[in-house]
Amino acid sequence: MICSQALHIFFLHFLILPDQSLSLPRRDSDILSTGRGTGDDSKDAHIHSASWGGATNSYTGQARNFDNFMFKNDDFLILVAAGNSGRDGLNSVGTPATAKNILSVGAHNSVKSASGGLGPTYVADFSSRGPTADGRMKPDILAPGKFLVSAGADPENPGSCDDGSLTDKPFRSGSSPGLLSLAGTSMATPATSGSAALIRQYLVEGWHQEGTKGSGQSVQPSGALVKAILMNGAQFMEGVDDGGFTGNPSPVEQYDTNQGFGRVSLMDSVFIANKTRVQIAFFEDAVEDGGEHTYNVTIDKSGGCSYPELRATLVWTEPGSQSGCKFCLINDLDLTVTKVDGNGMVMETYYPNGKNGRDTTNNAERAIVGNTKDGDQFVVTVSGTNLESDRQKYAVVMSGCFGGSAVSSAGGNAFEDDDSNDRRKFILIGVGAGVAAILVFIFCICCCKRRK
Known part of the structure; x- marks a missing residue:
């Protein structure tokens, strides 16, 4: 987990039964309320990381309880x-x-391997796929999960860390005493939780206005806003790791069942002056049934920002649905981005989540406009299309070039420099050529023996 100064962390202990299942508290609220109600909001838990779950793909009573807790x-x-x-x-x-x-978190590969493994722009082969039984997009987002190195615990002494002497325990290495390396979405989830904590700190400390601490007002964000910022900056993957050394990676599509919105990228999620690539704007409001809120956006690259896209992401937290629901969305909000000319005439309309029209299934929607030019004008619209309640709160986030000082690139990174698939093909060609040479050599020997 990514940590920051003065971070408070609360842990829950679950009992592992002989069949390796977990014994959970009877009420889900007992799990989720841990660390809350301290009397000091700055010390209360605002983020919960759950690296556990079941195999049922439908909307269960537990899913409903989690949704209701966030709604309340x-x-x-x-x-x-x-x-x-x-x-x-x-x-x-x-x-x-x-x-x-x-926020449902899947996993992608962590680093490229010299042995021919695929790198961090590929979905991990083990990462669970969506959609849910009622057709909603899951996972929502991806983070590194194969492999992550962390501090090792002492299994014989609960609450104690490995002091470096437990090299005989599973997943330990004598070359890295006290550490262990694991793979799974259980690793990706706390990594993403750390990113969520940093975004919350970013907002509370008012970095968002000019990209410096205190340049804007302190914001006490909703969970929907933190989620929206993470999902807004997420980047699409190159493919899915097939889990083997040979063969090509499986293809992915934008917003598909493998990757959702893509991998976490704080570089594309928040504005830090002269450090990150985008500026952001965000709003929290409530829309009435049949109502409509509009936000005018003008692309301004005068400050040196060269980011090519305008992104807008809408997230809302709604009541839990009935367990086993076939259509689980209760309040249907809609996001559209419209490009307009100087007279306000519509030139083009962009819809969310890779669709050619409204998304009637998910309560997170993102629209991306590519190749924006300085001076381009857009209208971002949030509509209360079909609500069961009178009003629905929401968070909407926009990112792009809005006049601030951003960098076009922060230098090379593991994602932009991921040439692992090309290297793997080169290795496979090399291995194949070597095998072919051996076979030719054996064939020649056999022929020579026959002639004799």
């Missing part, structure tokens, strides 16, 4: 591991990662 505590964000059943194919994400309001 809108400053709270729950992140849940999508699961490690990706090799089973579609619909392998399991409860409570099937909940609506939570």
Whole structure:
């Protein structure tokens, strides 16, 4: 987990039964309320990381409980591991990662391997796939999960860390005493929770206005806003790791069941002057049934920003649905981005989540406009299309060039420099050529013996 100064962390202990299942508290609220109600909001838990779950792909009573807890505590964000059943194919994400309001986290590879493994722009082969049984997009987002190195615990002494002497325990290495390396969405989820904590700190400390601490007003964000910022900056993957050394990676599509919105990228999520690539703007409001809120956006690259896209992401936290629901969305909001000319005439309309029209299934929507030019004008619209309640709160985030000083690139990084697939092809060609040479050599020997 990414940590910052003065971070408060609360832990829960679950009992592991002989069959390796977990014994959970009877009430989900007992799990989720841990660390809250301290009397000091700055010390209360606002983010919950759950690296556990079941195999049921439908919307369960537990998913409903998680959704209701977030709805009643809108400053709270729950992140849940999508699961490690990706090799089973579609619909392998399991409860409570099937909940609506939570952030369901899948895994991608961590680093490229000299032995021919695929790098960090590829979905991990084990990462569970969506959609949910009622057709919603899951996982929502991806983070590194194969492999992550962390401090090792002493299994014989609960609450104690490995002092470096437990090299005989599983996943330990004599070359890195006290550390262990593991793979799974259980690793990706706390990594994403750390990113969520940094975003919350970013907002509370008022970095958002000019990209420096205190340049803007302190914001006490909703869980929906933190979630929206993470999802808005997420970047699409190159493919899915096939889990083997040979063969090509499987293809991915934008917003598909493998990757959702893509991998976490704080570089593309927040504005830090002269450090990151985008500026952001955000709003929290409530729209009435049949109502409409509009936000005017003008692309301004005068400050040196050269980011090519305008992104807009809408997230709302709504009440839990009935367990087993076939259509689980209760309040249907819609996001559109419209490009207009100087007279306000519509030139083009962009819809969210890779669709050619409204998204009637998910409560997180993102629209991306590419190749924006200085002076381009857009209208971002949030509509209360079909609500069961009178009003629905929401958070909307926009990113792009809005006049601030941003960098076009922060230098090379593991994602932009990921040439692992090309290297793997080169290795495979080399191996294949070597095998072919050996076979030719054997064939020649056999021929010579026959002639004799």
